[in-house]
Amino acid sequence: MKKKVRVRFAPSPTGGLHLGGVRTVLYNYLFAKHYGGDFVLRIEDTDQTRFVSGAEDYIFECLKWCGLEPDESAIHGGEYGPYRQSERKEIYHRYAHQLVDQGDAYYAFDTPDELEQMREQYKTPENPSPTYNQHTRKAMRNSLNMELEVARDLIESGTPYVVRIKMPEDEVIGFTDIIRGAVNFNTSQVDDKVLLKADGMPTYHLAVVVDDYLMKITHAFRGEEWLSSAPVHLMLWKKLGWEDEMPEWAHLPLIMGPDGAKLSKRHGNKYGFPIFAMNWTDPVKNEFTEGFRERGFMPEAFINLLALLGWNDGTGQEIFSKQELVERFSLERVHSAGAQFDFEKAKWYNHEWIKRSTAERLLPDVRSLFHNKGVAIGDDSKLKSVIDMVKERCTLLTDFYNQSAFFFVDPVQLDTESMKAKWNDQKQLFFTELIRTYTLTQLWNATDLEHEFKEIASVNAIKPSELMLPFRIMLVGGKFGPGVFDIAETIGKEATVARIHHALSIL
RNA sequence: GGCUCGUUGGUCAAUCGGUUAAGACGCCUCCCUUUCACGGAGGAAUGACGGGUUCGACUCCCGUACGGGCUACCA
Numbered sequence: 002m003k004k005k006v007r008v009r010f011a012p013s014p015t016g017g018l019h020l021g022g023v024r025t026v027l028y029n030y031l032f033a034k035h036y037g038g039d040f041v042l043r044i045e046d047t048d049q050t051r052f053v054s055g056a057e058d059y060i061f062e063c064l065k066w067c068g069l070e071p072d073e074s075a076i077h078g079g080e081y082g083p084y085r086q087s088e089r090k091e092i093y094h095r096y097a098h099q100l101v102d103q104g105d106a107y108y109a110f111d112t113p114d115e116l117e118q119m120r121e122q123y124k125t126p127e128n129p130s131p132t133y134n135q136h137t138r139k140a141m142r143n144s145l146n147m148e149l150e151v152a153r154d155l156i157e158s159g160t161p162y163v164v165r166i167k168m169p170e171d172e173v174i175g176f177t178d179i180i181r182g183a184v185n186f187n188t189s190q191v192d193d194k195v196l197l198k199a200d201g202m203p204t205y206h207l208a209v210v211v212d213d214y215l216m217k218i219t220h221a222f223r224g225e226e227w228l229s230s231a232p233v234h235l236m237l238w239k240k241l242g243w244e245d246e247m248p249e250w251a252h253l254p255l256i257m258g259p260d261g262a263k264l265s266k267r268h269g270n271k272y273g274f275p276i277f278a279m280n281w282t283d284p285v286k287n288e289f290t291e292g293f294r295e296r297g298f299m300p301e302a303f304i305n306l307l308a309l310l311g312w313n314d315g316t317g318q319e320i321f322s323k324q325e326l327v328e329r330f331s332l333e334r335v336h337s338a339g340a341q342f343d344f345e346k347a348k349w350y351n352h353e354w355i356k357r358s359t360a361e362r363l364l365p366d367v368r369s370l371f372h373n374k375g376v377a378i379g380d381d382s383k384l385k386s387v388i389d390m391v392k393e394r395c396t397l398l399t400d401f402y403n404q405s406a407f408f409f410v411d412p413v414q415l416d417t418e419s420m421k422a423k424w425n426d427q428k429q430l431f432f433t434e435l436i437r438t439y440t441l442t443q444l445w446n447a448t449d450l451e452h453e454f455k456e457i458a459s460v461n462a463i464k465p466s467e468l469m470l471p472f473r474i475m476l477v478g479g480k481f482g483p484g485v486f487d488i489a490e491t492i493g494k495e496a497t498v499a500r501i502h503h504a505l506s507i508l
Numbered sequence: 509g510g511c512u513c514g515u516u517g518g519u520c521a522a523u524c525g526g527u528u529a530a531g532a533c534g535c536c537u538c539c540c541u542u543u544c545a546c547g548g549a550g551g552a553a554u555g556a557c558g559g560g561u562u563c564g565a566c567u568c569c570c571g572u573a574c575g576g577g578c579u580a581c582c583a
Binding site: 127129231391477 | 511
């Protein structure tokens with residue numbers, strides 16, 4: 002069975018691509034690939050979201066980083082193009098006016114002030130947010146309250162207008178959500194949403210229905226925040242006469258912040274974790290928001306943790322490659338309840354992915370990390386063996402710097418406090434002797450170095466345990482890192498001897 | 509307020525009427541490790557509440573409470 006799945010991406014007016022957005026794209030992608038269907042993309046660039054500069058490129062770069070690129074034809078035209086909303090204006094107009102002609106929509110000329118006035122007028126404690134609906138529309142300036150000719154004249158003469166849907170009275174309208182089952186609404190509870198805005202652009206409501214129909218979308222997945230506008234879309238499918246071709250819908254559970262509310266940028270600032278896929282600077286507000294990529298996440302881990310936030314395959318497995326996700330994914334196993342995002346768990350996923358990745362996979366990222374820090378790393382083979390030595394200590398990609406910089410440059414700061422405490426002449430003597438011995442050592446390898454180290458210690462009647470820590474601090478600067486003798490072997494004789502020297506001169 | 513969705517440990521969650529209610533993150537203890545990690549063993553911690561249905565309910569139904577979402581010429 003061939004299924005075509007539509008992906009809607011909705012960059013907010015401020016731009017950025019957040020966790021929920023990526024997960025929606027991911028589920029669409031997994032579902033499409035699972036059934037060997039098409040992965041289509043529709044670009045929303047309405048006036049409001051109208052691409053604050055760079056937003057579109059940003060989105061594509063995020064999707065590329067995550068490995069969730071749509072088919073080329075789905076972006077640049079292809080069979081059902083154009084995909085950019087601003088390039089389809091005439092299409093939306095055609096259907097909007099068709100609805101007016103049928104009597105299922107109407108022109109409205111109310112100014113923003115008049116709308117505001119209406120809301121103020123009907124506002125009561127019981128009804129804090131009155132809407133433009135079957136009751137209020139009778140008192141507004143729209144084509145239902147005047148001759149259609151008069152309305153057309155107003156439009157001819159350049160009066161700004163919008164097209165609103167005319168919601169019928171007291172009809173039950175519903176659909177079957179793949180995740181939640183039957184969902185029903187009474188049309189009397191739904192307001193007359195704007196379909197076509199005064200600037201000629203469609204609202205999401207009109208655009209999504211028209212595009213899904215024309216692009217022959219069979220499955221539509223979106224966040225649960227859209228569930229309440231489903232009746233508007235349902236009515237449009239019906240009134241446009243396309244009911245039989247309506248896609249199956251699934252409303253995905255929301256991703257929540259630690260406080261239980263829908264995850265937003267606010268949460269990231271408050272709790273100190275990223276919520277965007279990549280760094281994003283809002284060009285209007287000049288606000289910077291850190292991304293998962295720059296924080297040090299691997300894309301494999303990122304999509305893995307996102308996929309498992311609301312879905313699992315029932316086996317208890319938690320680490321999945323993209324390929325495995327495609328094979329195992331099923332919408333039926335997606336939860337209906339929202340899930341709180343836990344940054345600690347997110348870091349765990351990344352840690353697991355780093356541990357399981359080969360040095361080859363990690364190499365480019367670590368190399369550029371060092372490059373950005375201005376540290377020369379020499380040839381890749383040394384860096385590769387260093388990566389293998391330290392990767393289990395790195396939760397984020399950026400940890401590789403602190404965990405392995407000392408392999409390439411002398412430690413800047415030595416934790417002398419930890420050495421000084423038990424320092425004495427005897428130890429001073431030991432290290433002086435160690436320098437002499439190491440300088441003469443022919444075969445520079447960890448086992449021999451350890452041997453020599455312990456021999457000198459025993460001759461001087463000092464417990465090796467007293468000497469290991471100072472030695473480590475001399476080489477790496479602090480109390481961390483792989484085995485000391487492995488470090489000594491890797492950094493070489495010259496650096497080892499020099500670092501002992503340097504430390505002794507400080508003490 | 510209205511509409512709507514949801515509710516298993518602090519968090520992610522398994523269970524598709526019968527289990528001592530898995531597992532993971534985090535936390536705690538111990539082992540391994542002459543550092544930090546990795547790894548290993550163990551521990552504390554869960555079915556919102558009240559009614560039904562049933563031989564039997566975390567699981568099905570109803571109600572209550574609580575939480576989320578929507579309530580724009582934003583998506």
